Amino acid sequence: MNDVSQRTPPAWSAVFSMTLGVFGLVTAEFLPVSLLTPMAADLAITEGMAGQAVTATAAVALVTSLxxxxxxxxxxxxxxxxxxxxxxxxxxxxxxxxxxxxxxxxGRVLLGVALGGFWTMSAATVMRLVPEDSVPRALSMIFSGVSVATIVAAPMGSFFGEIIGWRNVFLIAALFGALAFLVQLATLPRMAPNARTRLKTLFEVLQRPMVGLGMLAAAMIFAGHFAFFTYIRPFLETVTRVDVNGMSSILLGFGLANFLGTFLGGFMLERNMRLTQIVMPATMGILGLGLAGVGGVPLLDAMMIALWGMAFGTVPVAWSTWLTRTVPDEAESAGGLLVAAIQFAIASGAAVGGLIFDAGGAIGVFMVSGSVLLLAALLILFGIKAQTAAAT
Incomplete structure (x- = not known):
């Protein structure tokens, strides 16, 4: 039971403060992607070495989440x-x-600790800040911070990096972090810890009905998505054959649609969580196969990629909501398992996607990605019951 279900009004200002925190964390996570070249040149290292800044953050976030x-x-x-x-x-x-x-x-290791820890506790914290029926809406608000950061980090980081230098871009990111800290200091209420939680709790939670299958399905969805997303640029270059301006427009459309999808997810989940969990990966799977089969028409590709972005925008909200309803008494431990599964899926999706890309190009990646997403939808449909797992 939500321990602030009787609170009036809900602590929406605290939810907003968490959204600011998510925006700051995800922006910082992906800034090196757009600043890789100047960072490498300034530090006298290769771009490959500079890219390990992103790898280090993800690896530490995975361990921290557990x-x-x-x-x-x-x-x-x-x-x-x-x-x-x-x-x-x-x-x-x-x-x-x-x-x-x-x-x-x-610096990137410390970011990994913050990123993994914040995500692990996000769903459990939301359960304490708003009534149970408002949890999907609150989670969609928090995940909108991810979408905005995705839109801002790459293009704005690259743009301002050219004007003021990459180091000053990170200083601006530090200011965003300080703003999030101050707003959280002013709005977050005291929240008692769960002293019962130990490492073995992770294994106990994983053994509950439907939890293991749910984590597997979520991992498949994120792996399928990030295999697609990692190789979307070479697809646009070699299959759609658009120039840089066309590519930027399509990616901006993806980001904006993804942002809208987070709010669509909150709306849909308040009405039918199971249907949302099934329909969205199925939609992404069909779009992936569609891009692999009929890709090459810029307008059609742009529309399908935007629809993919909107569908994926609902996914993090859906699985965080599923977590709060399936394991309400151990939401923090379950959150750690979900974050670890997602981080592993991101790494494996990109890595396996690279092998497939080398063998069959971007079309091969999209075909496999679409197939994995359809399998995930089938797993949810036939393997995960409509009712949530009982808390033990």
Missing amino acids: LITAATRRIDRRYVLLAFSGLLVISNLLVAYAPNMPSLLL
């Missing part, structure tokens, strides 16, 4: 979340002033 709940089980959740936002600021400052690769990696 350990953070037990490690902080006796600490007020308000202070834990504030600590993550503090780490975001420190991380960006370390990167901005990094004289060498080790300093850069240290």
Whole structure:
């Protein structure tokens, strides 16, 4: 049961403060993608080495997601979340002033801790801030921060990097982190820790009915998506054959549709969570196969890619909502498992997608991606019951 279900009004200002935190974290996570060349040149390293800044963050986030709940089980959740936002600021400052690769990696490791920890506790925290029937809407609000960050980080990072330098871009990111910290300090209520949580709780949660299959289905969806998303640029270059301006427009359309999808997800989930979980990966799968089969017409490709973005916008909201309803008594531990599954799926989707790309090009990646997504939809349809798992 939501422990603030009787609170009036719901703590929407605190939800907004978490949205700011998510925006700051995801922006910082992906900034190196748009600033890789100047970062490498300034630090006298290869672009491949500079790219490890992203890898280090993801790897640490995965480990943190599994350990953070037990490690902080006796600490007020308000202070834990504030600590993550503090780490975001420190991380960006370390990167901005990094004289060498080790300093850069240290900053990115701290970001990984903040990223993995914040995501792990996000769903459980939302359950404490708003009534149960408002959880999907609150989660869609938080995940809108991801969509905005996706739109902003790459194009704006690259644009401002050319004007003011990559280090100043990270200083601006640090200011966003400081703003999130201050708003959270003003709005987050005290939230008692769950002292019962230990590492073995992760295994106990995973053994509950439907939880393991749910994690597998979520991982398949994210793997399918990131195999697609990682190789969308070469698809647009070699199959759609658009110029840089056309590519930027299509990717902007994807980002805007993804942003709208987060709010569409909240609306749909309040009405039928199971239908949303099935229809959206199925839609993405059909679109992936459609792009592989009839791709090459710029307008049609742009429409299908935008629809993909909208469909995927609902996915993080859907699975976080599923988590709060399936494991309400251990939402933090379940959140850690979900974050770990997603991080693993992102890494494996991109890696396997690379092997397929080398063998069969972007069309081969999209065919496999679409097939995996359709299999995920079938797994949800036939393997995961409509009712949520009972808490034990």
